[in-house]
Amino acid sequence: MQTLNQDIKNNSFKPVYLLYGEEAFLKNSYKNQMKSAITQGDTMNFNQFGGKSIDVKELISLADTMPFFSEKRLILVEDSGFFKAAAEELVNYLPQMPDTTCMVFVESEVDKRSKMFKKVKELGYAAEMERQDINQLARWAGTLLSREGKKVTGQTMELFLNMTGDDMENIRMELEKLICFTLGRDIITDEDVMAICTERTTNKIFDMVTSIVNRQTKRALELYEDLLTLKEPPMRIMFLIARQFNQLLQVKELMGKGMDKGGIAAKLKIPPFAAGKLMPQARTFSREQILSYVNSCVEAEEAVKTGRLSDRMAVELLLTAKY
Incomplete structure (x- = not known):
């Protein structure tokens, strides 16, 4: 550029x-x-x-x-x-x-x-125009805050970006909310971020998969209900779950080749903090379990398209299945 x-x-x-x-x-x-x-x-x-x-x-x-x-x-x-x-x-x-x-x-x-x-x-x-890495996004967001007379620690910035993701338009909108929320104060804290920033859907999907990993079916269904309340279509939720397991499969294979967090992030074109969150999840599953879940997502989508299941029921069955 x-x-x-x-x-x-x-x-x-x-x-x-x-x-x-x-x-x-x-x-x-x-x-x-x-x-x-x-x-x-x-x-x-x-x-x-x-x-x-x-x-x-x-x-x-x-x-x-x-x-x-x-x-x-x-x-x-x-x-x-x-x-x-x-x-x-x-x-x-x-x-x-x-x-x-x-x-x-x-x-x-x-x-x-x-x-x-x-x-x-x-x-x-x-x-x-590629997705920016975590360091580039942190510098850019820090510059926007500085123009408004705001300061933020590295830890708070990491929390902020973890919540917003790497979409720059979403980051810009969340920064505007933070700036308005902290009028009259120079320092932006973790508490400000948690109070005002909207957690992206993919974070809830990550937590949902974590609940599946830990066999916490009730928690997974609660997160699903939260997403439905936020007007997320069931088929989009299913797509995001499938994408999460596809990423886990790639991460597991790359870890097997000895790649570290930075190498995995670069290979998959995701932020390093996202790779850092995926790696422990990938260790929890065997490759066969991940593949089984990916196949179940494909089968669930097919069941919806052929009318054998409603979209909402298909996702609920995915969340309650045992692997």
Whole structure:
């Protein structure tokens, strides 16, 4: 992302950019920064397209149109699918695009083997917005708090990030709540975090799996009821349970290869604190038990889809099964 920052700072832009990856907050942030820097608030020379049904000929026609009393025309294209499906016409056009046009693609799904991806890398810049690691998130969150005159210890920051997860938009919203909650005070404490921050659903799923590990069926069902009260759909809960056991399976295999917490976090692209929580759980299960639970999740989903079980009952059976 250093290239993006430099281009924005120097107000010197390549003909085409691609912003992609899991971190939606960063994609939106850089999209807005680039729009502001290139257009300078000029809407006359700004065009925006979105979705899978974009007319490529219209896109090319606009790209060929000279900007009106401005150096650049910006065309923003979001979730086009051009980096997954064939887009030959656009691939062939990009090298001929006038230097008065800058085209920025913001995509959720990208195939790095596609011709469009390779062409954008050749002519411009492709920036992958990945989930940030715990240290990067802590620095970023600390900077936002510092701007508001707030201070926080490393221990409290770790507690905060453990509750919020690594989604930057969620972190930003929780920080705003903390700042408002601590008006008139400089120091943010563990108690403030516990009092005001919303615990993410995945934390409850983790606790649910822990209850399953410890054969605490009643506790697992209580957590399930909590999630239902929070309007979490049963099928999403089932998906998260399945994902948790899939992660446990991967962690167990990586631990078997001698990997430590840092190596596992890097391999699975999860925060180190998340890897640190998964490792003890993985030790509790045998590989066969984890596989059995993963298969049960698949069978439960199939039972719901075929109408043999209601979604709510399918999850309850998962939580009460013995392995």
